[in-house]
Amino acid sequence: MHVQLAHVISDSSGVTGLAMIRAWLAGERDPATLAAFQDSRINASTHALANRLAGNWRDEVLFQRRQSLELYAVSQQKIAEGDACLAAHLHTCDSKIEVDTHPPPTSKRRPTKARRHEPHFALHTELDRSSGVDVTRIDGIEVLTAHTLMAEIGLEMSRWKTEKPFASWLGLCPDNRISGGNVRTRGTRNVVNRAADALRLSAQHLLHSKSALGANYRRLRARLGAPKAITAMAHTLARLVYRMLTCGQQYVDKGMEYYEARFRHQRLQWLQRQARAFNLQLVPTQ
DSSP: OOOOGGGTOSOTTSHHHHHHHHHHHTTOOOHHHHHTTOOTTOOSOHHHHHHTOOOOOOHHHHHHHHHHHHHHHHHHHHHHHHHHHHHHHHHTSOOSSOTTTSOOOOOTTSOSSOOTTSOSSOHHHHHHHHHSSOGGGSTTOOHHHHHHHHHHHOSOOTTSSSHHHHHHHHTOSBOOEEETTEEEEOOBOOOOOHHHHHHHHHHHGGGGOOSHHHHHHHHHHHHHOHHHHHHHHHHHHHHHHHHHHHHOOOOOOOOHHHHHHHHHHHHHHHHHHHHHHTTOOOOOOO
C-alpha cells in the first residue's frame, strides 16, 4: 500500500500501530485522522507521521492485512491461555516463604517495564515463593531466564551432591580427551540443555554490567575471547544458582570496585611470590 509506517514506528504491533491498522480496516483513509492515534511514546511528530500514511489502499493488500490481524488476535489469545495455565500450575507448588510476611521480590537490575514476551501475571513473585530465593538478584539473569532454569532443573537439587556434577550435567565444565596420558582435545561436552543455553545468554548480558560479575566477564573476554569467556561465566552463574537453591541464601553483589581491588591484591601477591623465587624484592614506586 506504500504506507511507510516502519520509518516512524518501530513496532507495528504496538498501541499506535494496531490502532491505525484497525482504522484502516474500518475504512479510515485520512492521514491526519490516522496520525491522531499516535501514542505519547512515539518520538516522531504528528506531521511526520501523517506524511507516511498516504497509500493506495488496494483491496487485496487490505484483505491480507485483515487476515494477519485476525491471526495475531488468535495467537495472543492462545498465549493468554498458556499464561493462565502456567500461573495455575505455579500456584500449586509448595511455598517456601511466608507470603503474608515476605514482601514482593524487587531487583534493581529488572527492567522498569515488562518485557514483550513476559507472562501477564506475577511470575517473579511465584518463582520467589516456590524456590524461596530470588535468582534474579544475580546480574544477567532476568525473570524469564529464571523461569527457564526452574523449568529445566526443577526445585529439588539433591540429584547433584555438589555444584561440580551440576555444572557437568549442564555441559559447562572442561571435558579433556586424554589418550595415553596426553590431552588430545580440550573443550566442553556437546550437551543439548535449555538451562545451559539460558545461562550462556545471561553471561553475554554481563558485558556492560557495573558489577563484580560484569568486571570478571570483561576481564575473561579480553584474555580468552568471547566464546570461552561466555562458557566460563555461564559456569560461574550455574554455581551461584546451585548455591542459592541448596543453601537458601540470597545473592549479594559486592560491586565492581570490590572485584577490581581483590584482583589487584591477588595479582600483587603473585608478583611477590615470583620475586621471592628469584631472590628479588618488589619496591613500590612513589
